[in-house]
Amino acid sequence: MKKLVYAQLDEVLYHEELDNGLNVYILPKEGFHETFATFTTKYGSIDNTFIPRGLVEPVKVPDGIAHFLEHKMFEDEEKDVFYAFGEQGASVNAFTSFTRTGYLFSSMMQVEKNIETLLDFVQKPYFTGQSIEKEKGIIAQEIMMYADNPDWRAYFGVIENMFEKHPVRIDVGGTIESITSITKKDLTICYETFYHPSNMVLFIVGNVDPEEIMRLVRENQSAKKFPAKEEIIRHVVPEGTPAYVAKRTISMPVSMPKCVVGYKEKNPTRQGRDLLKHQLSVQVVLDLLFSPSSKMYERLYESGSLHDPLSFHYTAEWGFGFSVISGNSNNPDHMADQITETITTYQQVGFSKEEIDRAIKRRIGVVLRSLNSLDFIAKEFTRYQFNGMNFFDVVSTLESLTCYDLQAVLRDHFTPEYQTVFIIRDERV
Amino acid sequence: MDNVKITTHDFGDIHLHLWKTDQFKTTSIMLKINSALSEETVTARALIPEILQSGTTDYPNRTMIKQKLDDMYGAVLMTDIQKNGDQHVITFRIDVASERFLLNKVSLLQEALLLLHKIVTDPCLENGVFVGEIVEQEKRALRQRIQSIYDNKMAYAAMRMTEELFTEEMYRLPEYGRVEDLDVLGPNDIYHVYKQMIQHDRMDLFIVGSFNEDSTQEIVSSLYGGKRFVQEQQIVRTWKKPVEEKVVFDRKEVKQGELCIGYRTYTTFLDDDYIAMRVANCIFGGSPSSKLFMNVREKHSLAYFVGSKLEAHKGVLTMTAGIELDTYDQTVDIMKKQVDAMQQGDFTERDLEQAKGWLINQLYGSINTPLGVIELAYPEIVEKRRLSVIDRVKKMSSVTKQDVIRAANRWELDTIYFLTGGGEQNEEAGLCTIR
Numbered sequence: 001m002k003k004l005v006y007a008q009l010d011e012v013l014y015h016e017e018l019d020n021g022l023n024v025y026i027l028p029k030e031g032f033h034e035t036f037a038t039f040t041t042k043y044g045s046i047d048n049t050f051i052p053r054g055l056v057e058p059v060k061v062p063d064g065i066a067h068f069l070e071h072k073m074f075e076d077e078e079k080d081v082f083y084a085f086g087e088q089g090a091s092v093n094a095f096t097s098f099t100r101t102g103y104l105f106s107s108m109m110q111v112e113k114n115i116e117t118l119l120d121f122v123q124k125p126y127f128t129g130q131s132i133e134k135e136k137g138i139i140a141q142e143i144m145m146y147a148d149n150p151d152w153r154a155y156f157g158v159i160e161n162m163f164e165k166h167p168v169r170i171d172v173g174g175t176i177e178s179i180t181s182i183t184k185k186d187l188t189i190c191y192e193t194f195y196h197p198s199n200m201v202l203f204i205v206g207n208v209d210p211e212e213i214m215r216l217v218r219e220n221q222s223a224k225k226f227p228a229k230e231e232i233i234r235h236v237v238p239e240g241t242p243a244y245v246a247k248r249t250i251s252m253p254v255s256m257p258k259c260v261v262g263y264k265e266k267n268p269t270r271q272g273r274d275l276l277k278h279q280l281s282v283q284v285v286l287d288l289l290f291s292p293s294s295k296m297y298e299r300l301y302e303s304g305s306l307h308d309p310l311s312f313h314y315t316a317e318w319g320f321g322f323s324v325i326s327g328n329s330n331n332p333d334h335m336a337d338q339i340t341e342t343i344t345t346y347q348q349v350g351f352s353k354e355e356i357d358r359a360i361k362r363r364i365g366v367v368l369r370s371l372n373s374l375d376f377i378a379k380e381f382t383r384y385q386f387n388g389m390n391f392f393d394v395v396s397t398l399e400s401l402t403c404y405d406l407q408a409v410l411r412d413h414f415t416p417e418y419q420t421v422f423i424i425r426d427e428r429v
Numbered sequence: 430m431d432n433v434k435i436t437t438h439d440f441g442d443i444h445l446h447l448w449k450t451d452q453f454k455t456t457s458i459m460l461k462i463n464s465a466l467s468e469e470t471v472t473a474r475a476l477i478p479e480i481l482q483s484g485t486t487d488y489p490n491r492t493m494i495k496q497k498l499d500d501m502y503g504a505v506l507m508t509d510i511q512k513n514g515d516q517h518v519i520t521f522r523i524d525v526a527s528e529r530f531l532l533n534k535v536s537l538l539q540e541a542l543l544l545l546h547k548i549v550t551d552p553c554l555e556n557g558v559f560v561g562e563i564v565e566q567e568k569r570a571l572r573q574r575i576q577s578i579y580d581n582k583m584a585y586a587a588m589r590m591t592e593e594l595f596t597e598e599m600y601r602l603p604e605y606g607r608v609e610d611l612d613v614l615g616p617n618d619i620y621h622v623y624k625q626m627i628q629h630d631r632m633d634l635f636i637v638g639s640f641n642e643d644s645t646q647e648i649v650s651s652l653y654g655g656k657r658f659v660q661e662q663q664i665v666r667t668w669k670k671p672v673e674e675k676v677v678f679d680r681k682e683v684k685q686g687e688l689c690i691g692y693r694t695y696t697t698f699l700d701d702d703y704i705a706m707r708v709a710n711c712i713f714g715g716s717p718s719s720k721l722f723m724n725v726r727e728k729h730s731l732a733y734f735v736g737s738k739l740e741a742h743k744g745v746l747t748m749t750a751g752i753e754l755d756t757y758d759q760t761v762d763i764m765k766k767q768v769d770a771m772q773q774g775d776f777t778e779r780d781l782e783q784a785k786g787w788l789i790n791q792l793y794g795s796i797n798t799p800l801g802v803i804e805l806a807y808p809e810i811v812e813k814r815r816l817s818v819i820d821r822v823k824k825m826s827s828v829t830k831q832d833v834i835r836a837a838n839r840w841e842l843d844t845i846y847f848l849t850g851g852g853e854q855n856e857e858a859g860l861c862t863i864r
Binding site: 030032033034082083086087088089092106107108109134136137138139141142144145147148149150151253254255256291292293295298301302304328358359361362363364365366368369371374 | 450451452453454455490491492495496498499500501502503504505524525526527566569570573574576577578579580581582681682683684685716717718722726727730731732733734751752753779782783784786787789790791793794796797798799
């Protein structure tokens, strides 16, 4: 077991790669009552074309299957998984994103037993035809819930605009039609390919003894048999071409029109330190341009064009990346123009040293605050790991950013051919 | 396990509550200002925190305040407005990074206390009242915020349910105010409500994090030590007994129906039975192994989200589910059957222990953040009925099956609300390809 010390943040992290390939990380935190554990596979909605374990030809599986599989993992032959965790004082949950499927619990007692339950239920699939059919009804309601949510529609609308072929453009949940076609065989293929321990990370944070927990995990894993480690061949092509569609508008009932502007990443294959630095630079530039203390926000707020802060963030994984800036405005076209104009102006004049220092300080504050939440650490840590980055390098990387780094991002990331605009308005009014 | 140690000091008419701990990477300051909910003040009070954040004498606009906060290592100022039963609570919160993690050592806590005091007590004025332009801007923003609740169908249904269920109680008023009041409120009216607030409302200041206790007390006493004329609020414990069940349908353009059912429990957090009531709610609809989850979702595939929750101050239990528009009758029927099952004691000792474990876990989870600690302590501090975490756990552990059955038998159906389709239909524009 390796021990990694992050002195500035007062954190110590333990790591070990087990014989079956599973990576285990433990972050002891004194004073906290709850322990969080996440058990995550590097498998999400974008992994829809791949060579199944043991075969040679690639297959394409139905949209939404990673999320469907997440739901179905809670099925167990003997016991109700929710109930079992509940009895052990834990609450369990799961999520599916573009690139990951994670299972997590939080508990203040019987932490060791809960870790075993987590490992055991995720490593023991149980699918029956009847329970698969039943799940289709439940997920159909989940899809309907999102369909009535304009923010969700706006988010996927702008992603669809940006990407022509990359499966990031497909809703994580799939469609009612696509999930209807899912079979037991499809689920088994996906499970066998992506839930091998060597494609997964177990992360535990809380008031725990790292030695003891590691021993428990080692024992649990060595008692199970897994096929040999194999590289997974994914047939997803990185997409760094200009935006697929420049502008699109849809109509649905909204209290005020929504405007989303996206900038697609040109170089979507960064990993490790390179990606960490790039991601933080884009985030700081977005803060400089659009945060509530920016000049643009002040102008739009005071003129009554905007009533609430803009939301913005940058997302990047291997193969795709984008910035999204969104807000509600009675004049969404004007808002999109203002966003473009702000960027163009800053591209000409640059940022001042004072503005940059303030923005970096602000980001450091945001990061430190987020480290208060074990829940947040538990969910984020694995995303960094899967992209070769270290979550605890964030503060020192932010402190190392220079004017030059930020000006370069401002110039290269925000260019017209890579921009797209997506608008939702209620056309009855 | 109980390391939450809040000490209270009274200065003039402010109650200061301190919890010194190294557990967090930030220090949180929270000021809570409390008064009775009323039709006359609800909308003005919803505007006040927004107006105060828009300028002080020293920092006369939002951007200057924001820049000051950014300079303090991204300190964050947040305001919130909530209902604690029939009381209307305004919250100001500033979080600052703990100095021990920064390269340059600066006294962020002191700066934050000074800034907060300025924001609350030294607003930017014009002719002795709030600045007209700021007031107009904040009225516009609030109007939009109220209207945008409709974009979140669950929140919209919950708001409508509250209006329908509490028609004769002040709790019917939404904490964020009403659009119709915005047309008539001017800088004068709002400033008058603000003055009343500063003079008469109860104020509680919480500080959670690592700090020097003596110097912190000194600063607070010098800032807030003056005498005010505080009117303490009494919790209102009168409720209307439902004569017959009320059913309300709202027809809108939606794909999914939102069903809310409200039962009176006649039990608030001040009652001894409240803990048994929480256990009853947990078995009934408060967790993924609950009756509602197992029957409405797992057995009949009627919903993705389904559950129930208690309103701690008002003695009401509400259940919600997102369902197909045409499964209303079936879902209501199944939900009512689960109520019967609870009242007849149709659950096992194992279910009981499981629910207690879940709630205890949730309790410990909630005190893992500064905000959680404060939100848990505040209503009890106001009502002078503080329970330690250990006492809560003890009480929870001793709840019996009989206690739960007794609690469930107090439930009385009051209102059923359904947000359903059949409103104006609108074909989506041809370009829309999502789903």
